[in-house]
Amino acid sequence: MEISTYVRPQSLEEAYSLLADKKAFLIGGGAWSRMNARKVDLAVDLSSLDLRFIKKSGNKIEIGAMTTARDLETSSELNEAFNGLFRKALTHIVGVQMRNLITLGGTVGGKFGFSDLNTVLLALDAKVVLYKQGEVDFESYLTEKSKGPVLIEKIVLDTENVHGAYEGVRISRTDFSILNSCAVQRKGAWRIAVGARPGGPRLSGKAAQVLGSTEKPAAESAKKAGEAAAEELDFGNDVRGTSEYRTSVCRSLVKRAIQEVE
Amino acid sequence: MTIELKINGRPRRLEIEPGDMLVDVLRDAGYVEVKKGCDSGSCGVCTVLIDGTPILSCSTLAAKAEGREITTVKGIEKEASEFADFLTAEGADQCGFCGPGFALTVYALMKENNSPTEEEIRHYLAGNLCRCSGYEGQLRAITKFVEAKNG
Numbered sequence: 001m002e003i004s005t006y007v008r009p010q011s012l013e014e015a016y017s018l019l020a021d022k023k024a025f026l027i028g029g030g031a032w033s034r035m036n037a038r039k040v041d042l043a044v045d046l047s048s049l050d051l052r053f054i055k056k057s058g059n060k061i062e063i064g065a066m067t068t069a070r071d072l073e074t075s076s077e078l079n080e081a082f083n084g085l086f087r088k089a090l091t092h093i094v095g096v097q098m099r100n101l102i103t104l105g106g107t108v109g110g111k112f113g114f115s116d117l118n119t120v121l122l123a124l125d126a127k128v129v130l131y132k133q134g135e136v137d138f139e140s141y142l143t144e145k146s147k148g149p150v151l152i153e154k155i156v157l158d159t160e161n162v163h164g165a166y167e168g169v170r171i172s173r174t175d176f177s178i179l180n181s182c183a184v185q186r187k188g189a190w191r192i193a194v195g196a197r198p199g200g201p202r203l204s205g206k207a208a209q210v211l212g213s214t215e216k217p218a219a220e221s222a223k224k225a226g227e228a229a230a231e232e233l234d235f236g237n238d239v240r241g242t243s244e245y246r247t248s249v250c251r252s253l254v255k256r257a258i259q260e261v262e
Numbered sequence: 263m264t265i266e267l268k269i270n271g272r273p274r275r276l277e278i279e280p281g282d283m284l285v286d287v288l289r290d291a292g293y294v295e296v297k298k299g300c301d302s303g304s305c306g307v308c309t310v311l312i313d314g315t316p317i318l319s320c321s322t323l324a325a326k327a328e329g330r331e332i333t334t335v336k337g338i339e340k341e342a343s344e345f346a347d348f349l350t351a352e353g354a355d356q357c358g359f360c361g362p363g364f365a366l367t368v369y370a371l372m373k374e375n376n377s378p379t380e381e382e383i384r385h386y387l388a389g390n391l392c393r394c395s396g397y398e399g400q401l402r403a404i405t406k407f408v409e410a411k412n413g
Contacts, residue, residue, distance in 0.1 A: 006263060006280035006325045030323045034283055035302060043280060045326065095389010097309050097318045097367070174304070174388050 001036040001043075008045045012131050012151065018044050019149040026151070028066060028106025031098060046105065051153065054078060059160040065105025065152045069093060069117065072104065081159040082124070083262060089116045089166040089182070094174050105152045111142060111200050114176040118142070119195030120166055122203060123182035127156040142200055162186045165260035167253050168196070171240060178241040179249045181229075183257035188213040192229055192254055197246060198238045204229035207254060217258055226255035265328045269293065270337035278324045284310070285319035287327075288334065295335050295362050299391075306390035309363035310334050316370040318389075335362035338369050345369075348407040354399030360392045368404055377412055380405065 003025075009015040018024040024042040027033070051066035056077045063072070072078060073090040093099055093116060107117050108128060118138075126138040131151040138155075168180035177196040184191045190208040195201030206228040211217050217225070235246035266275050269288070278287050285308045288296045296319055299307035303321040310319045311333035335342050342365040349355040349364075364387070371378055371386045378386065383404050392400065 001281050003279075003281035003323075006323075008328070027323065027326075030326060031303065031318075031321050033281070033323050034321055040281075043325075045323075047326065091385065092388075094303060095306055095318075096370075096386055097306060097316045097389050098303055098321065100315050100317050101321055 001033045002039045003043045004039075004041045006043045006045065008048050010048055012049055012153065015044055015046060015049065016131050016149065016151050018042065019151055026105075026109065028103035028109065029068065029101040031101040031103075031106065032110070051105065053154075056081070056159075059158055061157045061159055063104055063155045063157070065103065065108075065154060067104045068100055069102040069104075069107070070096060070099040072117070073099060081157075082162065082164055085120060085124075085164045085166055085182070086117075089120045089168070089180075092116075092168070092170060092173050104155060108141075108155065109150065109152055113198045113200050114196050115200070116166070116168060116177055116180050116195070119180050119193045119201040120164070120182045121155065121157075122195075122201045123164060123184040123191045123193035124157055124162065125184070125186070125191060129153045129156060139203060143202075158186075160186075163261050165257045165262075167257040167260070169249055169253060176240065179235075179246050179253055181250070181253045181257045183254065183261055185211075185215065185261050188215070190225075190258075192225065192258070194229055194233055194250055194254065197233060197235045198240070199234070199236060202233055204232050204254070206232045211258065219255075219259065222255045222258040223251075225258055226251040226253070229254045263325065265325060267327045267329065268331040270332070270334060276324075280323075280325055282324045283320055284322040284324045284327055284332075287324040288319060288332070293334050293336070297359055297362055299359070304391070305360075305363075306367065307360050307363040309366045309390070311337075311366055311370060314370070314373065316367050333366070335365050338366065341365070341369055345403075345407050348403040348410070349400065352399040352403040352406070354395050354403045356394035360390060360394075364390050364392070364400065368407070372408070372411065376408075378408060383408075 024044040025040040027045045051064035053064040055062045127135045128141045164184035168177040190211040192204045192207040207225040210225040230250040235243040297307040299305040308320040
């Protein structure tokens with residue numbers, strides 16, 4: 001990445017002004033800077049805004065935008081609340097050194113197709129808190145055009161009565177996912193997310209419909225939900241896999257994720 | 263732009279371009295013990311510690327090091343030398359290019375968890391690739407190093 005000017009604002013207001021007025025490029029962890037050929041006039045580093053935190057309050061967990069993937073992977077509060085879901089989803093992303101760089105805000109902001117984290121956040125029905133825009137559903141955030149400059153403050157998760165499981169397929173341990181899936185059951189309703197299609201994660205409403213309000217679906221229901229997701233969602237080709245391969249993997253992956261929900 | 267930081271305990275003031283990556287800035291400043299491998303965030307040979315935490319210097323903007331403390335393998339020379347003896351004893355080191363990154367990552371692992379299991383070692387070191395050794399010798403070396411450290 002070529003950068004002309006680099007600044008580190010001391011407040012969200014200052015960062016937002018730079019974003020709104022000067023179309024600045026936000027830097028979270030900056031982990032993909034080397035791989036990015038973009039020319040940037042003004043880079044705004046969010047490191048000084050105290051956005052690295054995981055706070056539990058009642059049935060909510062708030063996670064600051066500058067919290068690292070490694071923080072999420074090792075957080076006892078987060079992994080107790082979601083039965084190790086974050087640890088499992090994040091543990092194979094490159095190596096510890098890269099997970100110490102990658103930030104929640106950078107991953108969510110980038111809407112990266114290869115993301116494992118975004119698939120989990122979508123299934124968990126996370127809320128994205130945007131400075132000056134307020135709270136947005138993760139699904140809307142992913143699929144709808146923003147009404148203004150996007151400065152992510154934090155993600156909010158509801159921990160009440162939630163059970164989830166993550167599954168992913170990789171060529172090798174530290175590679176990107178060829179496909180990933182997260183199944184979440186909450187208060188009698190399911191959310192089935194599939195990501196790395198290779199596009200970003202999407203929900204399968206049909207898979208959720210198959211499962212209905214069943215808390216512990218039988219193997220046959222889980223299989224049908226996997227088939228429904230494979231039929232409903234779009235898959236593409238890239239160096240890691242073809243559309244046909246992903247469609248086929250989706251059936252098993254979704255089934256497995258559903259069956260792993262405890 | 264100018265950044266002020268500490269490298270291996272010494273204050274430094276470095277002139278950088280805003281888009282420079284830390285590995286290049288460190289090597290240009292004479293810290294050639296920081297190795298440059300894949301240059302795309304995959305191999306771990308460029309590992310350094312930033313405020314004690316292992317990161318990939320090829321994937322870190324140098325501007326992010328402002329006010330931070332960087333440790334290269336020369337900053338943990340005593341510990342790295344002890345670890346190297348175990349690598350040698352297990353025949354786990356051939357060309358040595360991955361050695362600085364391995365040593366720093368093992369050092370960081372021991373700071374986080376001084377009695378890691380084999381699975382924890384494999385997991386923590388997953389981001390450090392080696393083209394020569396096949397990893398089994400390194401795993402034996404790390405396991406024995408950990409045992410020796412814990413008496």
